[in-house]
Amino acid sequence: MLDFEFYNPTRIVFGRDRLQRIDALVPATARVLILYGGESARRYGTIARVRQALGARHVEEFGGIEANPTYETLMRAVQQVRTQAIDFLLAVGGGSVIDGSKFVAAAAVHSGDALEILSTHGRQITQALPLGCVLTLPATGSEMNSGAVVTHQAKQAKLAVMNPALFPRFSLLDPSLTLTLPARQVANGVVDAFVHIMEQYLTYPVHALAQDRFAEGLLQSLIEIGPRTLAAPEDENARANLVWIATLALNGLIGAGVPQDWSTHMIGHELTALHGIDHARTLAVILPANLSVRRAAKHDKLLQYATRVWQLSTGDATTRIDTAIAKTRDFFESLGVPTHLADHGLGAGHIDAIIANLQEHGMVHLGERQDVTPEVSRRILEASL
Ligand code: NZQ
Numbered sequence: 290m291l292d293f294e295f296y297n298p299t300r301i302v303f304g305r306d307r308l309q310r311i312d313a314l315v316p317a318t319a320r321v322l323i324l325y326g327g328e329s330a331r332r333y334g335t336i337a338r339v340r341q342a343l344g345a346r347h348v349e350e351f352g353g354i355e356a357n358p359t360y361e362t363l364m365r366a367v368q369q370v371r372t373q374a375i376d377f378l379l380a381v382g383g384g385s386v387i388d389g390s391k392f393v394a395a396a397a398v399h400s401g402d403a404l405e406i407l408s409t410h411g412r413q414i415t416q417a418l419p420l421g422c423v424l425t426l427p428a429t430g431s432e433m434n435s436g437a438v439v440t441h442q443a444k445q446a447k448l449a450v451m452n453p454a455l456f457p458r459f460s461l462l463d464p465s466l467t468l469t470l471p472a473r474q475v476a477n478g479v480v481d482a483f484v485h486i487m488e489q490y491l492t493y494p495v496h497a498l499a500q501d502r503f504a505e506g507l508l509q510s511l512i513e514i515g516p517r518t519l520a521a522p523e524d525e526n527a528r529a530n531l532v533w534i535a536t537l538a539l540n541g542l543i544g545a546g547v548p549q550d551w552s553t554h555m556i557g558h559e560l561t562a563l564h565g566i567d568h569a570r571t572l573a574v575i576l577p578a579n580l581s582v583r584r585a586a587k588h589d590k591l592l593q594y595a596t597r598v599w600q601l602s603t604g605d606a607t608t609r610i611d612t613a614i615a616k617t618r619d620f621f622e623s624l625g626v627p628t629h630l631a632d633h634g635l636g637a638g639h640i641d642a643i644i645a646n647l648q649e650h651g652m653v654h655l656g657e658r659q660d661v662t663p664e665v666s667r668r669i670l671e672a673s674l
């Protein structure tokens with residue numbers, strides 16, 4: 290029988306031209322730090338509009354949070370928060386800026402060494418500064434969840450942190466802010482959201498009817514609007530759907546009470562840490578191989594996926610599963626996202642270092658049954674070549 294707790298305190302404000310809502314959502318006396326990435330948020334005018342919405346509040350800025358945000362950069366923001374007595378963080382950007390801001394929110398009020406936050410995957414967090422978000426890139430779901438992924442550059446480690454204190458207070462989702470995204474980032478967003486759903490759906494059946502049907506609906510919607518929003522960025526309806534689907538993919542709803550995999554993500558994180566490959570592009574390489582290698586343990590859900598998501602209802606089970614995995618791969622490729630390690634210049638000779646990193650980070654019992662040992666991860670990587 291289903292058995293779970295569900296908690297999500299993030300307020301979502303969705304729609305065009307909603308930045309003015311910031312004035313009501315941020316306390317009037319707040320001392321605000323706006324955190325952003327490279328130049329996009331400033332170049333396209335979002336920072337100026339956010340500042341205007343903040344009115345007479347005391348506002349400071351911290352720019353330069355890189356894609357795959359680093360501990361080293363974020364600790365400079367922590368320093369700024371402390372010296373300027375900041376008490377409210379406003380993240381303007383994609384998953385990297387929002388994740389980085391979550392880490393800053395916790396580290397700025399952490400009494401011990403901030404590295405503990407990473408080494409304990411967030412378990413030691415007891416409090417965090419309040420955080421609001423203005424999302425500019427639909428992909429990670431970070432705008433409505435309590436997770437963050439931070440890279441420790443010196444250790445070449447990409448580490449996930451989770452804690453309920455990290456839920457944003459609010460997130461503004463204005464799809465028109467995403468229209469300046471290059472095609473590569475839009476495609477990445479579709480793939481990341483797709484794989485988030487698969488990590489929570491494609492495990493084994495537990496009579497979670499609503500979670501299954503909801504996940505299948507989100508997958509089918511992505512298959513429908515992914516190529517559309519890529520080919521026609523001016524189609525605001527398609528883009529608005531991508532934004533909301535990416536949020537729903539990882540806000541806890543479809544994952545409530547069901548087994549979850551996440552091995553594709555954990556192996557993918559090592560590929561990013563070692564080789565700098567975009568997060569979503571690591572997932573597109575690992576997921577098809579992962580499904581293929583673990584097809585026996587995932588048999589029932591693979592068949593359900595084939596039938597309900599790809600409408601493959603005739604033929605024997607093996608053929609339908611093969612076809613569903615092939616269609617998954619084709620879908621990623623159709624978005625311009627490659628699905629083989631070789632596409633990233635990596636070969637069999639690179640696998641040992643990836644396995645060593647997984648071991649170093651304790652990623653030795655992955656998956657919904659904790660049976661993805663380094664040996665299984667190796668087989669998955671070999672099938673990804
Ligand atoms: O730095 P700027 O100049 O802003 O450019 C960014 C960045 O280079 C650009 N961009 C963002 N919004 C834009 C824009 N360019 C033009 N117009 C806009 N409106 O896009 C580039 C990539 O941004 P990034 O934030 O890195 O992308 P994404 O949202 O895909 O985030 C990836 C990070 O999130 C983590 C990943 O590991 C990775 O570090 N994840 C976080 C999760 C979570 N918190 O729940 C779950 C995910 O699985 C994922 O692991």
Ligand code: ZN
Pocket residue numbers: 429481485554568
């Ligand atoms: Zn992801």
